[in-house]
Amino acid sequence: MAETRRRPAGPLAYTLRILVTAYLLLLVAWPVALVVTHTFDNGLEALRAVFGDPDLVLALRLSAYAAVVATALNTVFGVAVSLLLVRNEFPGKRVLSALLDLPLSVSPIVVGLALMLVYGGRNGWFGPTLEGWGFRVIFSTPGIVMATAFVSLPLVIREVVPVLKEIGTDQEQAARSLGASGWQTFWRITLPSIKWAVVYGVVLTLARSLGEFGAVKVVSGNVLGETRTATLAVEEKYLNFDQQGAYAIAFLLASVSVLSILIVFVLRARSGRHHREVS
Template sequence: MVEVSLPVKWLLRVLAIGYVFFLVAWPVSTIIREAFADGAGTLGDVLSDPQVQRALALTVQIALQAVAINLVFGVAISILLVRYEFPGKRVLSALIDLPMSVSPVVVGLSLLLVYNGRDGWFGTFLEEWGLKIIFSGPGMIMATCFVALPLVIREVVPVLQEIGDEQEQAATSLGASWRQTFWRITLPSIKWAVVYGVVLSLARSLGEFGAVKIVSGNVLNQTQTATLLVEEKYQSFEQSSAYTVSFVLAFVSVLCIVVVSILRPKEKH
């Protein structure tokens, strides 16, 4: 470890704290201040609006379904990447990081081009079978799944690599099935990585805007999520409602992360 002088340590601390303050803390605190500018009663008034209630309910519904899907596939893909060797493994690993490097708007547009009922590649075929993807719930769930997919995998993969597979091989050699090995050996070893990945995925899903805006159509009381409602309220000069809904979304996301961070066991050195 490189030794640095005390003034340099304090300078680095000030720079780090200042960076986080001006980039995160100050803007978020401004949202909180504006949300309660007219008193705490504003929160209740805004949340009693049927339009806000429907937007928040839809947001939670979409986020929970996306998180559930990402949980199943995220754990499965993590085990596949760590425990098995197969052609195209590096390509799959690179594709998993694609949502982190591609704009959500591009994701939404891609889904629109593939699944749009009028001129999409599969849209007409699916609608003939009664499946409408774009401008409905399935398209919104797909978009949300895409942008949040890496969060579960990138939490679970390092833990799987760290714990190794010795216990799993021992269980298998003693006659345990793959189900027994997974539920009794693998899952308990990665449970906190899974939980933290799910929480991060939930927070990301609740705040998704770009991809969902394109595939949802932003139809009032039907496909309008909370983030789309914030945009509409702000552009309609209803800043109080926009700030309040933004505060609710941010509060739920931060609360989930804080609770998991408190409950998560500290690592032993």
């Protein structure tokens, strides 16, 4: 087979590269770099102030808790729904698939208001009943977790579904023909095949959950030391002219997301090298 030669890039290709690079630089890299530089204008003073404030520490803990719980819920739900969509045919499948994209197309403020209408303590459908049982949703941690889970719902699904379609069902059918149960097939065949899709979905979900603002602001009540999350603390600091404090909290949130992506990138690169060496 004759080796195909790559044609040298023309002026149009170079122009597109410059435009794309400039777009990413102005929209992403430069603003994030400014947050980092402003955080360390006075060395580590801004970070020390954040960790020295008990209310800000509680806000960071609440954001971390809500993000982790929402990510865990959406991971289990996402894998299950992905298998349902890819491995089964049923009436309303396209409608369900479209509804799963709703959190990405609806404003988070609308999400928060919708949760208020359903779980609000006074006029909500289920709120008065739940509060009568001693379980408060709105203006408490469960409401924050629900809002966070809602806005990040489709991310695992949209990573796993294409991979499930690509790997097909041959290996799963072979495992069942050899006597493997449904759970054995899932743990030994399906899950290893979609492992990296699940990992990327988890990372994206975690990053999205940590940065949620609009829906959380509506359902949390923004009570200092109780229901104020880290993103709400960023707004509060900035509006109160403590810009360096706002930059420091934003830097911490962004660092977790970037670090997660870097870890996944390194692990996947090592896994790829291992598979190449084995083959």
